[in-house]
Amino acid sequence: MAVRRVLIAVAIAFMILFLVMPLIIVFSEAMSAGIGTYFNALVDPNVADAIYLTLVIAAVAVPANLVFGIMASWCIAKFDFAGRNVLITLIDLPFSISPVIAGLLEVLLFGLNGLFGGWLSDHNIQIIFALPGMILATTFVTFPFVAREIIPLAQEQGNDEEEAAVTLGAGGLQIFFRVSLPKLRWGLFYGVLLCNARAMGEFGAVSVVSGKIFGQTDTLSLAVESLYESYDIQAAFAVASLLAGLALLTLVLKAGLEWRHRDEIHAVRRKRSS
């Protein structure tokens, strides 16, 4: 009993110190100069641009990873092929590589002196220090979120339901949209939520490939840094509070949907008893 209490106390203390306190500080600092100043900081054109840029990046990276994730899980769960394990390992690569290195690799590939730099500049395509580079970097870093969430699910669920659908007269597309996809939907939902949160909050990789031109290639997380470094502390915290709010919203959304569909989630998640 004593051990249990101590462990719980340690866990709670840790959570307060590392999660709750920073959150409180972010919001209190953001509001320190009053609510008017807080909103003024957010409607600053440069900050508005950063919000827009962040949304654009997420709007491309998340759907891309959704599609990649579904394709990868389909491959891995439905087929047995040479190199399957290599593929599973590769999917985890972005988790094990520092985002800064990921950004750097991109510079080495697409930068002016990079592998494809000459060809790109000949064709007037700018990737590094521009939006395409930031999207690529974000997509790379957030790649595992959807795939990792649904691959084990798809493997566990097997092919039985698809075969049943075949005997019930369904064609390939009907099976995919009526059976394969829906039975993965909660995994997909969690994957997309996590992927989105990370895509909007990514710093390292984007920081390397962005030119950090305030108002042009600054995302929200980069804007926090820019503002902080220019001693605009209150504005930095105001922008940071947006990101923190996004994190909270993600949690609330997840919890709310889980609660609303608790019967179905329970039903879908429970292993087939035999």
Add this chain to the structure above:
Amino acid sequence: MSTEIEIAGIVRRFGPHTVLNDVNLSVRPGELLALLGPSGSGKTTLLRLIAGLDQPDSGNIQIDRADALGRKPKERGVGFVFQHYALFRHMTVFENIAFSLRIRKAAKPEVKARVEELLKLIQLESLAGRYPAQLSGGQRQRVALARALASQPRVLLLDEPFGALDAVVRRDLRRWLRQLHEEMNITTLFVTHDQEEAFDLADRVVIMNAGKICQEGTPIEIYRTPANAFVHEFLGESNILPAAVRDGVVYADAGFVIGAAAAPDGKVTGYIRPHHVSPLANQNGAWRVLRIAATGSHARISLGLDGLTIEAAMTADALLESGLVSDAPVDVLFSGGTVFDADGTKPVKMFAARGVVAGPVQASLHV
């Protein structure tokens, strides 16, 4: 008008393994046919070939005299119930049953009417809104059946339909399915490894082993006249005694008479069911009672002679009357059985050798 299925020369290989080796089978219109065999005998593969979930390497399948192999599963008019039901876990019971109708884009009122009719048939009207995970095994089984029946298939295929259920539910569902079959008269094939299930439920039983059909016939025919030693062994416990026939008398190699059979002289193997073995209490008997195990209505008695053990079975009442106890000396009477030749084929019925009590016989009688 019920459907017939004609299966001819089906071969199916998976890599180096030949799972089905020249299988020929006629399924008669409206019959309830059991495919019975040990695991790995190819029975599920055969079922999947009929449904179109798999393609044979060679051979032919006709459903109602029309080639089925060239047709997609959905064009074959086949309903399939999977071993683990494979219900759509993200759909309610109602939606599961409605699936094939929705695929066919049936009108909403029609879907509703048909699903409600089926829910009534499987006696689960009150559970239409549940998800499969919220049902018991028996309920899932019935939903799987209703789902397969929704599009009014011509043929119903069931893969180990009761395999995952406990004994009581299994018995109830078995009766229910039999009744359902009599009402609907759909040509039905089911796969099982449980001979009791096959015999209880089916009009006709097909016994498979190692990718081939060993025997087909009514349960009584198969039980009374098994085509080979495998079938005899598979259908229930047997005492297997190496023996020899001389002048119509069967002598066990261990040195006693086990019966009379109209078989040519030579080496054979005698197969005797436990209930054809009767121990008789006798002070001078050569056999010993090794063990008595009462299992409710029946009792099993192990009998020993010079290191050889055979099993006898009798009703618990008969045991009580016989007064047999452990370690008692007994004589043994064999009242029936089958002898097979050295290859386990050419069965010949064995009868009690009149007036012969199976004690040790003189060595001179040996062949």
